[in-house]
Amino acid sequence: MADDINPARRDELTAARDKLVPIKRGLEDSVLTNISENLRSAYAHWLESVTRRMALIDNELAWMDSLNIHHEMLLDDGYPKDVQAILEPSLWEELQREQADHEAARAIFREAQAITIGAPTFTSQPVPDKPGP
Amino acid sequence: MELQNTQVMHRPLTLTTTDPATGVVTTIPVPAGDVFFAAASSPSLGVAIANDAAGNQELVVNALVIRSDATNGGGSISVTVTDSNGDAAGELTGADAIDIVPHPVQPVVTIGAPTFTTQPAPTAPGP
Numbered sequence: 001m002a003d004d005i006n007p008a009r010r011d012e013l014t015a016a017r018d019k020l021v022p023i024k025r026g027l028e029d030s031v032l033t034n035i036s037e038n039l040r041s042a043y044a045h046w047l048e049s050v051t052r053r054m055a056l057i058d059n060e061l062a063w064m065d066s067l068n069i070h071h072e073m074l075l076d077d078g079y080p081k082d083v084q085a086i087l088e089p090s091l092w093e094e095l096q097r098e099q100a101d102h103e104a105a106r107a108i109f110r111e112a113q114a115i116t117i118g119a120p121t122f123t124s125q126p127v128p129d130k131p132g133p
Numbered sequence: 134m135e136l137q138n139t140q141v142m143h144r145p146l147t148l149t150t151t152d153p154a155t156g157v158v159t160t161i162p163v164p165a166g167d168v169f170f171a172a173a174s175s176p177s178l179g180v181a182i183a184n185d186a187a188g189n190q191e192l193v194v195n196a197l198v199i200r201s202d203a204t205n206g207g208g209s210i211s212v213t214v215t216d217s218n219g220d221a222a223g224e225l226t227g228a229d230a231i232d233i234v235p236h237p238v239q240p241v242v243t244i245g246a247p248t249f250t251t252q253p254a255p256t257a258p259g260p
Contacts, residue, residue, distance in 0.1 A: 111150050113161065115169070115214050115223035117192060118145035125141050125195055127236060132177055132198035133207020 005071050010064055017057045024050045134229055136178075138196040139236040146182075146190050148220060163190065168217040175210040177201040178231055182214075194231065202232035 004010055027047040031040055087095060136142055146169055147160050169190045171180040177198040185191045192214055201207030209232065212225040225231065 112221065113148045113150055113218075114221035115216060116147045116149045116160070117212075117214060117223040117225060117229075118147060120142045120144050123141045123143065124139050127138050128196055128198050130177075130198045131200065131205075132233065133175075133201040133205040 004064070004068055006064065010061065013057050013061055013064075017054060017061075020050055020054050020057075024054065134225075134231060135202075135234045136194065136196055136231050137236045138199055138233055140195070142192075142194040143183075143185065144192040144194070145185065146192055146214060146223065148216075164218070166217070167220075170215050170217075172213050172215075173210055173231075174212075175201065175207065177207060177233060178210045178212070180212055196233040198233060200233055200235055202234055208232035 024047065027043050027050060031043045031047060035043075146163070148163055148167075149158050149160050151158050169182045169192070171182050171192055173180045173194075177196070178201070179193075179195045179197045181193045182190050183193045192212070194212060198207075201210065203209075209230045211230045214223040
């Protein structure tokens with residue numbers, strides 16, 4: 001089993017859950033005691049809140065477990081090493097031929113270019129003889 | 134644009150590409166062997182390709198007549214630059230088209246005819 005990919009988060013969630021366990025148990029017991037209906041109702045309301053919080057924590061922990069499994073599968077696949085594709089010599093030779101053809105075809109293309117006439121500078125000449133236009 | 138008939142206009146020539154996604158224009162070096170050609174829409178304007186001081190090809194434009202503009206039915210002379218690689222032509226058209234105008238006459242200082250008043254004779258002997 002690979003290491004947990006986020007142990008700090010798991011510790012935080014586990015601690016939060018551990019803190020809720022006795023609270024939930026106390027609320028469950030309290031609901032059953034001889035108390036007024038209003039207090040029983042308040043206990044029931046907060047018992048529901050605590051139960052929901054624990055369920056959400058359990059849900060995230062379960063997803064973390066699942067994430068760890070997927071992470072381990074990724075490591076088993078060789079990650080983070082690059083994928084190494086190996087070909088039989090005959091296939092390698094075919095690939096090289098294809099690549100040469102592709103490069104030959106690509107070599108006839110070039111990016112479209114435009115001629116740009118830059119800003120003028122001036123020198124001088126004698127006045128022309130012809131009148132124009 | 135106006136070109137005075139005593140001016141020779143030099144304009145650098147470059148090749149550019151335009152990124153279709155961003156519109157950013159990039160200047161690229163002119164490849165060896167790529168030769169520029171220039172043509173004007175009127176024989177009144179001289180156009181040529183020459184090398185500048187750095188050895189780069191440039192467009193050279195000069196007046197071959199005293200005047201060619203709207204006052205004598207000429208002007209608006211366009212210039213087209215092409216190259217041997219068949220790149221998109223560069224053009225001087227519209228506001229960049231050429232009107233040939235006379236070189237403005239410079240004012241000359243002229244000393245006119247004399248008139249006289251008087252002063253006391255100077256005391257210093259000279260020379």
